[in-house]
Amino acid sequence: MQNNILVIHPKDNVAVAVATIEAGALLVGGGVAGVHAVEVIPPHHKVALAAMAAGAPVIKYGETIARAKTDIAAGAWVHTHNLKGGEQQ
Amino acid sequence: MEMRRTENATGFMGYQRENGTWGVRNHVVVISSVNCANGVVQAIGRALPAVKVITHTEGCGRAIDDGAIAWRTLTGLGRHPNVSAVLVVGLGCESIKGDALADHIRAGGPPAEHLGIQAAGGSVRATAAGIAIARRMLEQAATLQRSPCAWDALTVGLECGGSDALSGITANRLVGAVADWLVGRGATVMLSETTEMIGTEHILCQRAADAALGERIVAQIKEQRRKTEQYMGERAGLVISPGNMDGGLSNITEKSLGCIVKGGTSPIRELVAYGAAPSKKGLVLMDTPGSDIFSITGMAAGGAQIMLFTTGRGTPAGFPTVPVVKIATNSRMYEAMADDMDVNAGTLAQGTNLDGARDELLALIREVAGGRNTRAEINGQEMVAIHTTGPAF
Numbered sequence: 085m086q087n088n089i090l091v092i093h094p095k096d097n098v099a100v101a102v103a104t105i106e107a108g109a110l111l112v113g114g115g116v117a118g119v120h121a122v123e124v125i126p127p128h129h130k131v132a133l134a135a136m137a138a139g140a141p142v143i144k145y146g147e148t149i150a151r152a153k154t155d156i157a158a159g160a161w162v163h164t165h166n167l168k169g170g171e172q173q
Numbered sequence: 174m175e176m177r178r179t180e181n182a183t184g185f186m187g188y189q190r191e192n193g194t195w196g197v198r199n200h201v202v203v204i205s206s207v208n209c210a211n212g213v214v215q216a217i218g219r220a221l222p223a224v225k226v227i228t229h230t231e232g233c234g235r236a237i238d239d240g241a242i243a244w245r246t247l248t249g250l251g252r253h254p255n256v257s258a259v260l261v262v263g264l265g266c267e268s269i270k271g272d273a274l275a276d277h278i279r280a281g282g283p284p285a286e287h288l289g290i291q292a293a294g295g296s297v298r299a300t301a302a303g304i305a306i307a308r309r310m311l312e313q314a315a316t317l318q319r320s321p322c323a324w325d326a327l328t329v330g331l332e333c334g335g336s337d338a339l340s341g342i343t344a345n346r347l348v349g350a351v352a353d354w355l356v357g358r359g360a361t362v363m364l365s366e367t368t369e370m371i372g373t374e375h376i377l378c379q380r381a382a383d384a385a386l387g388e389r390i391v392a393q394i395k396e397q398r399r400k401t402e403q404y405m406g407e408r409a410g411l412v413i414s415p416g417n418m419d420g421g422l423s424n425i426t427e428k429s430l431g432c433i434v435k436g437g438t439s440p441i442r443e444l445v446a447y448g449a450a451p452s453k454k455g456l457v458l459m460d461t462p463g464s465d466i467f468s469i470t471g472m473a474a475g476g477a478q479i480m481l482f483t484t485g486r487g488t489p490a491g492f493p494t495v496p497v498v499k500i501a502t503n504s505r506m507y508e509a510m511a512d513d514m515d516v517n518a519g520t521l522a523q524g525t526n527l528d529g530a531r532d533e534l535l536a537l538i539r540e541v542a543g544g545r546n547t548r549a550e551i552n553g554q555e556m557v558a559i560h561t562t563g564p565a566f
Binding site: 086087090092100101102126127128129130144145147148149150162163164167169 | 337338339341342372373376418420421423424426427430431434485503505522523
């Protein structure tokens, strides 16, 4: 099956959609198993690889890029609507 | 691929300069010392299309600090290894005196002459005189031949503009691999755009060759953060363009991580001011804004002979005296703006081999260094912007 996501770093909990991912599609790539997109993921946008509680760190490139503003389901679209904070140090 | 690796190992064909530097181009450049001289400079350029012109908004009416930045930048652009000869056109009453600029360029670089508009009797006479001088320079430049040159004579400036979420996983990752290879062979690679290091201070600090440099890097990025918040207020943490957000980037930290990956993994040897030449080889940082044309102009003034420019949304940007290699982060834009793109890194998103892509890009860099024109050069895309930060008076 063709990859529809790219996982940049082993520590990441979000992946990048290679192209538009339809709601319900299985995420394929980076060794991810059993996660389906719960909504449409626009091309090159982030999709959650696991459920995150509000306040949890969102990790990409192996680093925290932001925190979840609300609970985020596995397979959910991750962007400015559900993220807060520029970075954590 | 084996042949490519062997060829890549041997360096490139460049123009040897008297000051020991090597150029990948052999341009005759007409530069205004002050914005009032821009019209004459442009007229000379129209009469002689082979000449490269550099016009700008500086040279007078600025505070001392900005005058120093413009002086340093114009000097660097004039002394550039890609430049065969320089004609400085001044007015006569400007702060950055044209004759002083020409003298300073000549002292550390190519032959340079000066033409003052007031002394010449106005724009029409100055244009005629300038055309004659520039034509003579072109005839002289035509006699210079290329000769074999090692990679350690090359300084490559890195730029990302119109980034998208793929920038950090395709094109910038590819450029990072190339950066590591070039640094391994003694070349210099410039990573800039301080705005786009915000949020990665701790990472870059660890990469510095010594602790004092690490502290300076952190301090510079923190200062940039402070300036950003001063001007942008509480939205500073989300200071990225609408195009960036539509493309999938959520904040500056995410964008910054994707940006700095293009510098590769080498230790950082030096941090230089905008438009200043590094004194060390290897990976160096230059303090420039994230805004593309300002950043390229600064790195060109610092001596970068080639730019590697990654873009997700697509930009035709180029520079008069420095070839800009345009690398698309995604295949969709590469095809949509094919006339402006040199490399498609978009296939890396499907997991194609990074080492192979690196060798292909190195082969292209070798060709560009040896005279192959990039799309931006073919299309005549030449932009200059000097990053002064204060008001005009």
